[in-house]
Structure formats: C-alpha cells, structure tokens
Amino acid sequence: MKYNFDEIVNRRGTYSLKWDGGQLIKEIGLTERYDDETIPLFTADMDLPVPQPLIDALHKTVDHRIFGYSIFPDEYFAAIQHWFKSRHDWDIKKEEIIYSPGTVHALNIAVKAFTNPGDGIIIQRPVYPPFTAAIEANGRQVVNNQLRANSEGYYHIDFEDFEAKAKEEKTKMFILCNPHNPAGRVFTVEELRKLAAICADNGVLIVADEIHGDLIRRNQTFIPIAKAVNNVKQLITFTAINKTFNVAGLHCTNVIISDPELRKTFNREMGMHLPSPFTVSALIAVYTEGEDWLEQLKEYLDETMEWVVRFVVEKMPKVKVRIPEGTYIMWMDFSNFGLSPEEVHDRIYNKANVLLEDGKMFGEEGIDYQRICISSPRPIIKEAFERIAREFEDQI
Numbered sequence: 001m002k003y004n005f006d007e008i009v010n011r012r013g014t015y016s017l018k019w020d021g022g023q024l025i026k027e028i029g030l031t032e033r034y035d036d037e038t039i040p041l042f043t044a045d046m047d048l049p050v051p052q053p054l055i056d057a058l059h060k061t062v063d064h065r066i067f068g069y070s071i072f073p074d075e076y077f078a079a080i081q082h083w084f085k086s087r088h089d090w091d092i093k094k095e096e097i098i099y100s101p102g103t104v105h106a107l108n109i110a111v112k113a114f115t116n117p118g119d120g121i122i123i124q125r126p127v128y129p130p131f132t133a134a135i136e137a138n139g140r141q142v143v144n145n146q147l148r149a150n151s152e153g154y155y156h157i158d159f160e161d162f163e164a165k166a167k168e169e170k171t172k173m174f175i176l177c178n179p180h181n182p183a184g185r186v187f188t189v190e191e192l193r194k195l196a197a198i199c200a201d202n203g204v205l206i207v208a209d210e211i212h213g214d215l216i217r218r219n220q221t222f223i224p225i226a227k228a229v230n231n232v233k234q235l236i237t238f239t240a241i242n243k244t245f246n247v248a249g250l251h252c253t254n255v256i257i258s259d260p261e262l263r264k265t266f267n268r269e270m271g272m273h274l275p276s277p278f279t280v281s282a283l284i285a286v287y288t289e290g291e292d293w294l295e296q297l298k299e300y301l302d303e304t305m306e307w308v309v310r311f312v313v314e315k316m317p318k319v320k321v322r323i324p325e326g327t328y329i330m331w332m333d334f335s336n337f338g339l340s341p342e343e344v345h346d347r348i349y350n351k352a353n354v355l356l357e358d359g360k361m362f363g364e365e366g367i368d369y370q371r372i373c374i375s376s377p378r379p380i381i382k383e384a385f386e387r388i389a390r391e392f393e394d395q396i
C-alpha cells in the first residue's frame with residue numbers, strides 16, 4: 001500500500017503532548033509561547049499516520065469490546081524475534097525478552113538494579129536529557145564522556161577519555177545511545193567493539209538504548225551492539241516499537257538481557273508488568289506487517305532532511321546542520337550568528353512561534369544548538385523553516 005505522508009492530520013483535541021500540551025510545556029519551561037499558531041516540533045513523535053495493518057489490528061482489538069488484563073502470547077515473542085533476525089540478523093531467545101511500559105522506565109529500573117547511590121555512570125553528552133535525570137534522580141553521578149564534533153558537525157567518540165573514565169573506581173555503568181539522540185551518529189562495528197572491550201576490561205555494565213535503530217538513513221546500516229560484539233555478557237539492550245512505528249502512546253519497550261543473572265536482578269527491580277491488549281496486538285502487527293510502511297517512511301524522512309539542508313544552505317547559511325546517520329532529529333548549530341542563546345530562543349520560539357528544544361537541555365555542550373524533529377508532513381516542516389528564516393533575515 002502507498003502511504004501519503006504529506007497529508008496533514010489534525011492532532012489537536014486528541015490528548016497529544018505536542019499539539020494539546022501547551023500548558024504543561026510552558027510549566028516545564030520549554031517555551032513561553034504556545035497558542036493555536038504554534039508549530040510544535042520538539043518531542044520525538046511523528047505527525048504521520050501509522051501502518052494500515054496496525055490500524056486494522058487495533059480496530060480488531062476494539063471490536064472485542066472487553067479490555068481486561070492481558071498476557072504475552074507466543075506470537076508476541078515470535079514477532080520480536082522475527083523482526084530482529086530479519087532486519088538485523090540478531091538471534092534473540094524468547095526468555096531474553098522482558099517487557100517494559102517505556103524505555104525511560106526501563107532505564108530507571110536498570111540504574112536502580114545494577115548500581116548503588118554514589119556510583120558513576122558514563123553518558124555521552126550532548127544526550128537525551130532523561131539519561132542525566134535517571135542518574136541524578138537516583139543519587140548516582142554523571143560521568144560525561146563528551147562526544148566531540150568536528151568542523152563539519154560530525155560527532156566522534158573520545159576513546160582516551162572514555163577509557164580513563166571507565167577505569168575510575170566509581171564507574172559501574174555506561175548508557176549508550178545508538179543511534180545517538182541528538183548527535184545523529186550510528187556507531188560503527190569498530191566503535192562498538194572498542195567501547196565494549198573497554199567496558200569489559202573495567203567491569204562496566206553496558207545499557208544500550210537502541211530504540212532509534214530502525215530509523216536510519218537508507219544508505220546506513222545499524223548494527224545492534226549485541227550483534228557487533230559476540231558473547232558480551234554485561235549488556236542490556238532497549239528496543240521499542242515506540243519510535244519506529246509512531247506508537248509512543250502505546251508504551252511498548254522490550255528489554256533484551258541474555259545473561260540469566262542480570263535478567264533475574266532486572267526482573268526483581270521491575271516487578272511484574274502485564275500489557276494492554278492494544279500493546280500486544282500493535283506489536284504483533286508492526287513487527288510482522290510493518291516493513292513496507294517503514295521503508296516508505298525512511299524514504300520520506302530522507303527526502304525531508306535533504307530539503308532542510310538545501311533550505312538552510314540557501315536561506316540561513318550561517319546555521320550549521322547535517323543529515324544525521326540515524327533518527328529523525330536534526331541538530332542545528334546557531335553559533336555563527338554571534339547571538340546569545342537567549343536571543344536565538346526568542347526569535348524561534350516567541351517570534352517565529354516554532355517550538356523546538358534548546359540544545360542546553362542536552363548538556364552544556366549543546367548551548368548553541370537547537371534540536372528539531374522533522375517527522376511531520378513536509379508542508380509543516382517547510383512552514384516552520386520559512387518562519388524561522390524570516391526571523392534571522394537581518395543576520396545574513
């Protein structure tokens with residue numbers, strides 16, 4: 001079936017965080033302005049319709065008319081195994097799969113289960129803010145192995161720094177984000193092996209958040225770290241249908257842990273979580289019948305990113321932006337304007353009335369950046385960029 005991702009589906013009045021959550025968003029402090037004209041491109045969900053087989057499966061579930069406690073049938077696990085084998089050549093055993101009602105939830109469980117208050121946890125900033133929150137809210141210490149951008153805005157890992165930090169007595173865990181939000185990197189096998197070897201040598205547990213792993217450019221290959229490194233025991237991987245199939249509201253993350261002892265510890269901290277029948281039917285539908293949609297989506301996202309880069313080069317050449325290897329997130333460097341981050345924020349959020357995320361949320365390394373999720377119909381993205389460009393015309 002052919003999908004029309006240019007179609008604008010009105011999400012207002014659907015309990016959408018992006019389109020109905022103005023009051024909450026202002027309370028959190030993301031913006032001062034939010035009204036009917038705001039274009040919200042901050043949080044990572046898509047304003048694009050989901051695969052038809054998913055809609056059909058959810059309709060079927062609704063038609064049952066009863067939504068009681070549910071179980072995970074064999075088809076649930078088989079669908080996960082099928083997806084990761086066929087797309088990533090990764091063999092996952094049924095018993096290795098643990099359901100979690102969210103990735104951030106699972107991250108907090110992992111921090112509590114495998115580290116103690118005061119322990120150090122490595123993250124690579126600028127990075128998705130809940131990583132920092134999961135560490136600090138649980139009384140652990142952030143150990144920052146800052147990702148370094150070259151003059152082209154391409155990020156790489158400082159391995160010397162990573163090794164020195166992994167060797168510190170207090171360091172017990174490393175939270176890997178791959179593909180990386182917001183830096184956009186899809187790490188190579190060599191990089192993953194090097195990280196894993198340093199962690200193994202120093203008794204550092206790897207928690208790999210790979211939930212953007214299906215959303216990579218068409219010319220890229222994503223390799224799960226479990227696949228890149230054979231027999232790695234000290235590893236926990238988060239996978240999810242949330243980002244890939246635009247179902248964050250269905251809360252479905254699957255944690256993969258091959259080591260039985262780690263699994264026991266994680267499960268003890270987690271407790272039992274039964275799924276919603278919508279979650280079960282959604283996962284089976286997308287992992288068995290969602291591939292065609294995903295390939296079309298990737299093409300659409302790639303083309304939107306190409307449009308963004310062309311537009312920025314022409315209309316805002318001082319902004320540095322590159323097409324990321326993975327995710328639908330673009331990370332824009334505004335430092336060449338020589339304006340303060342507050343001035344840049346004011347022009348985008350208050351004057352252009354486009355709601356993004358200030359780079360400083362991802363760590364102080366992000367202070368001059370703005371993060372945009374381009375996972376909306378292209379007419380919306382074009383309108384947002386045109387509005388932003390108008391506010392910087394005096395700076396060209």
Ligand SMILES: Cc1ncc(COP(=O)(O)O)c(C=O)c1O
Nearest residue numbers: 044102103104105128181209242
């Ligand atoms: C890297 C990363 N991890 C986790 C999440 C949130 O996942 P969940 O909604 O399953 O908690 C996001 C959302 O943007 C993300 O980018």
